[in-house]
Amino acid sequence: MERKRDSLYASTLARGLQILRAFDESHVALSLTDLVARTGLEKSAVQRMAHTLHVEGMLDRDPKSRLYRPSHAWLELAYAYYWSDPLIARALPKLIEFSRAMGETVNLAQISGDHIIYSLRLPNQRTHFAASIVGRRLPALNTASGRVMLSTRSDEEIGHACSRWPLVQATRKTLMDRSDIARHIKSAREDGFCITRDQMLLNEISLAAPVRGTDGQAHAAVQISISGIAFNEKQVLERFLPSLLDTAAGILG
Amino acid sequence: MERKRDSLYASTLARGLQILRAFDESHVALSLTDLVARTGLEKSAVQRMAHTLHVEGMLDRDPKSRLYRPSHAWLELAYAYYWSDPLIARALPKLIEFSRAMGETVNLAQISGDHIIYSLRLPNQRTHFAASIVGRRLPALNTASGRVMLSTRSDEEIGHACSRWPLVQATRKTLMDRSDIARHIKSAREDGFCITRDQMLLNEISLAAPVRGTDGQAHAAVQISISGIAFNEKQVLERFLPSLLDTAAGILG
């Protein structure tokens, strides 16, 4: 296989992780042959890895269909993550406060390479499933959260990100022009917030405020999703921006 | 090492998983020597496993302190889990509805061996951190959710669980008498719900309703935590029980 010139690299472990990562939102239960197809590993390797993961409690298995599925242990790992990230404990009470006061869905997004990842979500309205559960990754440039975080960085970094980082066309209206995005980030820097519409989902307005660290840079953002049918952008700003900024500023990244 | 008589068992992968599981709520960032101590693995093995996990993006590392930490990938795994479990998608909208209507914290708990695990949490009040984040595991017998799920099983299973399953004394008032617990489960069967007080946390009232499958058995429960200072048990039942039962019944396990 693709040997890494790295004597400390345990390829068997890496192969096991490949199995775990084969599961995602459109691959929720996989057979051995599915796993072979998705990972490109040898049939025997897949057999041994999946078996070991099952014995170790990382995969459940339906005895009827023989399909493997993620186990509850995957949630336990998230639990350990939550304790390990000090930002979570600082942000959660503020988000709860905001959620109660405003009655709208609030999220905490963090930057993770060139993507953002939602690490806390307090859904308040019925919305689509992906928008209600933690761990979702989206290209940073496509999102209000990602843009507002970028806006706290240097011009060089913004330029580099706008030219290199990935973009996905999620809706017919998703902004795909990289210089438009760069301009939008620059104005977010002036404003101290970022608002988008129809970017990941039609008729969704997304408003994000940066959670700044002591150096002024943001590694996280507080973000809300508002129905673009019930409100227009101006109304969203009037109604939610002040307390959103308060909430984000109160977290101290 | 402790050889398992299992030719399909990949011990290197298992060792890697041991590293992941070394992180928990009181071990949020670990050095190599910490990992050696917590896992009992050889120093070299720990070195190689941690290095591999780092290269593969499963562990972050502080370059200054050299400490390893869970990475965002742990949340991505939770995301995959959520998609894989069909109960989550059915329960979430109902929980959101309840949360909005009642303004109180609601959780979805699932049975996982002899423990329960919280798989959805919609916090509405500021409370302690562990009660607000998903993935927490608690001994089933100690919790209202666990007891109400058990109450849908046969007498044999209840008897077996009550005599064998683990108990932890979380507060001074945690019920530790196994026959008292058995009686409590039996009455939960009559009532169709289960209420506890001061069990995991002092001044916390916990009320749980079963999410029944087609066979009548519950593998999940909807549960709320209410301040025992603001309410007494009677008030909690009057105020929340009807809609909690509705919510749970509407999920169709």
Next chain:
DNA sequence: ATGGTGGTTATCACTATTTGATATTGCCGA
């Protein structure tokens, strides 16, 4: 500065463990 200590990184010969090809079994649909 200096030396000592604890922890991290690097090296390597040995062999236990994984590999991958193949054989066998079991299951489901035609």
Next chain:
DNA sequence: TCGGCAATATCAAATAGTGATAACCACCAT
């Protein structure tokens, strides 16, 4: 009932992981 696909089981070959040891490094106390 049979045919075909997928899941299990087996095994000799050799690679990949082991674990002991050594070098290195950063920090602290002297």
